[in-house]
Amino acid sequence: MKYQEDESYKKFFSEVDGKTALALWERYPSPPCLDGVSTKNLTNFLLKASNNTCSMKKENKIVKLVKEDGCTTKEHQETRDFLVRSIVRDILFKKQEISYVEKELKELMSLLDFQLGTISGIELVTASALIAEIGDIRRFLNAGKLARFAGIAPVYFGSGGKGKEQKSKQGNRALHGLFYNLAVQQVQVAKGSKRSRNPEFYAYYKKKLKEGKTKGQALACIKRRLLNIVYGMMKHKTAYELPDIKE
Incomplete structure (x- = not known):
């Protein structure tokens, strides 16, 4: 899986910046963070993050890919995890700002x-x-x-x-x-x-x-x-x- 080093995380979600994907990256920024997390707990987490739209297949797929990759812990892993979470927060902030801009544009367009x-x-x-x-x-x-x-x-x-x-x-x-x-x-x-x-x-x-x-x-x-x-x-x-x- 190697969140930071390759593109295999794209196997999880078709949109890596979607609501559910961002929730996962923020809670579990790297595979070691998923150690000890059961499929049931992961299912409950993703269901809540996706407003009950995420399927069981998704959770099973994530767990399966993590096991296939084995140990992916890297040097300075905690710093890497911090950077992933920081990127997620930045994306969420920009998405919120975009929503504000779109709201303003809609009001302006209605006036024109x-x-x-x-x-x-x-x-x-x-x-x-x-x-x-x-x-x-x-x-x-x-x-x-x-x-x-x-x-x-x-x-x-x-x-x-x-x-x-x-x-x-x-x-x-x-x-x-x-x-x-x-x-x-x-x-x-x-x-x-x-x-x-x-x-x-x-x-x-x-x-x-x-x-x-x-x-x-x-x-x-x-x-x-x-x-x-x-x-x-x-x-x-x-x-x-x-x-x-x-x-």
């Missing part, structure tokens, strides 16, 4: 009355980031102005009447990244399902691929369409509805 959360893939943090990067939507006369600000609109290079449009490498890169990640989520297939998160955008994406565009170019089309939607939603403070996407 933007309904960006109605778009699949936009949660509280993403919506807040979009609003923070865009600022006052009224400073953009149209969606095209916002697209250039975000570096999503193509840039024309040429002279003498000859030239071509190329992908822009300028603009607000943080905002560009937000729209890129959002575009990717629209065409992703939901975990455990064969259905895409946004069927209309997925169909539009597949259509662009059939037309000969690369995946990057198809995503660029979706980025721009999403930007147009976000611009309209913020300007008119409306909710999102699945669009009937056409050429």
